[in-house]
Amino acid sequence: MNKYRIVIEPGSENSNYWKDLWNYRGLFYFLAWRDILVRYKQTVIGILWSVLRPLITIVVFTIVFNKLGNFPSDSGAPYAIMVCAGMLPWQFFSSAFSEAANSLIANSNLLTKVYFPRLIVPASTVIVSIIDFLISFVILIGLFFFYHFIPDWRILFLPLFLLLATLTAMGFGLFIAALNVQYRDFRYVIPFIVQFGLYISPIGFSSTIIYNNANIPDYLKFIYALNPMVGVIDGFRWCILGGSSHLHIPQFIASVGISILFLFIGIWYFRKMEKSFADVI
Amino acid sequence: MRNPIITVENISKSYILKHQNNERYTALRDVITNTAKSIFTKQTIINNSKEEFWALKDISFEINQGDRVGIIGRNGAGKSTLLKVLSRIVAPTKGRITIDGRIASLLEVGTGFHPELSGRENIFLNGSILGMSKKEIKNKFDEIVDFSGVEKFLDTPVKRYSSGMYVRLAFAVAAHLEPEILIVDEVLAVGDAEFQKKCLGKMKDVSSEGRTVLFVSHNMGAISALCSTSIILNKGKIEFNGSVDKAVKIYHNIQTTNKNQVYTSQGINKEIFISETYLKNSENENTLAFSHDEPVYVVIKFYANILLDDLLLSISVSDFEDRKIFSSEVLISKVLSVDKKFGEAILEIPSVFLIPNDYKLNVGIHIPNLQVFDFIENICSFSIVDNGSEFSKYVGTDIGCVFSQSKWAII
Structure with missing residues (x-):
């Protein structure tokens, strides 16, 4: 028996799918590498875009919410740093999610010509977003210096929340990517989700003002907490701002629960549709 | 005992054809409106517009280690679908x-070539897409560059390449794959003649190393030069599975069906006429397809009610662009007599003479410069099939009408 034996049958679950995924890690690496190389080709300021875009939004949000709207900051940290701690994960999520959701269509020439576990395509696009995130992190460091702000030990937990953000983006991304192959309507849904999410997530303001506001009924607070990005951003702020910033544990668990649930739904649906991608794309 | 390396059992693949919308993809809006309509009208509108189409139907075959199998068939015969199923790009509907x-x-x-990336970067990217590891690509990198002949432009984005350079680089990467089974679809149909020759050579090397090759092409010359066995697909089914020589002929016979195989005439109102003309091969079989390396026999039966001297039977062969290739004639009056009004003439067109192409015959009986008794044009069209000739690499190029037997001397 050859160790490379492949059996092709209709509808059968590929028993060594995850092993295959591991065998194709080289392709995963090269696709990510390609996307990173291509991203800023023929641009003048290149990689600076990764910094410039979030920086300008942070400035605008700080002016609008803090200077004009008089929103209070979390735990007395400078408002710009609080916005930054929300904006960076949000930018990461929105780019990772939209890239992943559009990745199958963008790589349709590969899907119809070569076999590989299709999960590689959306997964590799997330790497680009992670690199972008790490580059844009210099904004936060710049703000630390500007405001003479020193984060405490909690910042060590940041990778954990980055992982949570990644899993959230992957869950939604995989689900929409698979749907997008069949129904191109989702091409229009993606920017809408991203824009809508910007309003319902605590980016320009702090979650605390929602949870501590007696005028907002409890069920609305609960619905607010179901947004997985609320959990991610609150987590980021807990890490970065330190001090008296605290995590609202029940709401945080609800957010994380939704993230995990969507990750499973995303993978399940993606795997279910995967075999027919080349037929319908 | 040899175990088959590929076993295909009863593979079928069906597609649902939707007649209602001509769009390439389904829009959610249509699904919703159709579902809504069907709720209100209580009938399934969507199902009415669907039709099943079997791209492959009940295909079974085995391929042994080291076989070089050519897959031939008309457009839409299912060749590409078969390759896609075998390479796991699409899943079969039935079978195993x-x-x-x-x-x-x-x-x-x-x-997966990316126009913005340089040649060097694309070698790595394309190699990994085709299944090579980074180490493999690094080891073969110099060989690949050498084969492609684009070393001067390695760091130029491929969008600035000429199409020839692009194809050469792409094939160079592909040619250095080292799988046990290689599936190739029509890729030789690109590039200039010299490069095609190089590719064909490389493919031969690959198969001589004992690896299994599945090869789809319309180029019968390439198929017979490269493959040992062949499968003919027709409308999703296997029409023939066996030796490549036979397959190429059968394929050409399928191609030329509906053409008149035998010319017959009752010669109404004619005293002297040609009654029958047909073609046969050296095994006495009636056929319309001949290998370039076998002779073609033209059998012409004639009838003469009156006896005349100097009666000539003449024949000319022309191609489908009406270019006359050659003419030939024979004196037939001597075989005819008062008791023998029928005669038969057989012309042997030698092997390795006509260039692979499609031809037709014109035949006639006449007395030179005096009278034409019978003349029939454009009958018995036949094909000369390339069976691996020295010119098979130049498919699609006009290389003349006949294989010249001219001799070279190199000093």
């Missing part, structure tokens, strides 16, 4: 395939 070995498929030259 077992493959014992590492498989790489080359359905397109330069899959």
Whole structure:
């Protein structure tokens, strides 16, 4: 028996799918590498875009919410740093999610010509977003210096929340990517989700003002907490701002629960549709 | 005992054809409106517009280690679908395939090439897409560059390449794949003649190393030069599975069906006429397809009610662009007599004479410069099929009408 034996049958679950995924890690690496190389080709300021875009939004949000709207900051940290701690994960999520959701269509020439576990395509696009995130992190460091702000030990937990953000983006991304192959309507849904999410997530303001506001009924607070990005951003702020910033544990668990649930739904649906991608794309 | 490396059992693949919308993809809006309509009208509108189409139907075959199999068939016969199913790009609807070995498929030259990336970067990217590891690519990098002949432009984005350079680089990467089973679709149909020759040579090397090759092409010359066995697909079914020589002929016979095989005439109101003309091969079989390396026999039966001297039977062969290739004639009056009004003449067109192409015959009986008794044009069209000739690499190029037997001397 050859160790490379492949059996092709209709509808059968590929028993060594995850092993295959591991065998194709080289392709995963090269696709990510390609996307990173291509991203800023023929641009003048290149990689600076990764910094410039979030920086300008942070400035605008700080002016609008803090200077004009008089929103209070979390735990007395400078408002710009609080916005930054929300904006960076949000930018990461929105780019990772939209890239992943559009990745199958963008790589349709590969899907119809070569076999590989299709999960590689959306997964590799997330790497680009992670690199972008790490580059844009210099904004936060710049703000630390500007405001003479020193984060405490909690910042060590940041990778954990980055992982949570990644899993959230992957869950939604995989689900929409698979749907997008069949129904191109989702091409229009993606920017809408991203824009809508910007309003319902605590980016320009702090979650605390929602949870501590007696005028907002409890069920609305609960619905607010179901947004997985609320959990991610609150987590980021807990890490970065330190001090008296605290995590609202029940709401945080609800957010994380939704993230995990969507990750499973995303993978399940993606795997279910995967075999027919080349037929319908 | 040899175990088959690929076993295909009763593979079928069906597609649902939707007649209602001509769009390439389904829009959610249509699904919703159709579902809504069907709720209100209580009938399934969507189902009415669907039709099943079987791209492959009940295909079974086995391929042994080291076989070089050519897959031929008309457009839409299911060749590409079969390759896609074998390379796991699409899933079959029914059946089962077992493959014992590492498989790489080359359905397109330069899959995944990114125009913004340089030649060097694309070698790595394309190599990994085709299933090579980074180490493998690094080891073969110099060989690939050498084969492609684009070393001067390695750091130029491929969008600035000429199409020839692009194809050469792409094929160079593909040619250095080392799987146990290689699936190739029509990729030789690109590039200039010299490069095609190089590719064909490389493919031969690959198969002589004992690896299994599945090869789809319309180029019968390439198929017979490269493959040992062949499968003919027709409308999703296997029409023939066996030796490549036979397959090429059968394929050409399928291609030329509906053409008149035998010319017959009752010669109404004619005293002297040609009653029958047909073609046969050296095994006495009636056929319309001949290998370039076998003779073609033209059998002409004639009838003469009156006796005349100097009666000539003449024949000319022309191609479908009405270019006359040659003419030939024979004196027939001497075989005819008062008791023998029928005669038969057989012309042997020698092997390795006509260039692979489609031809037709014109035949006539006449007395030179005096009278034409019978003249029939454009009958018995036949094909000369390339069976691996020295010119098979120049498919699609006009290289003349006949294989010249001219001799070279090189000093």
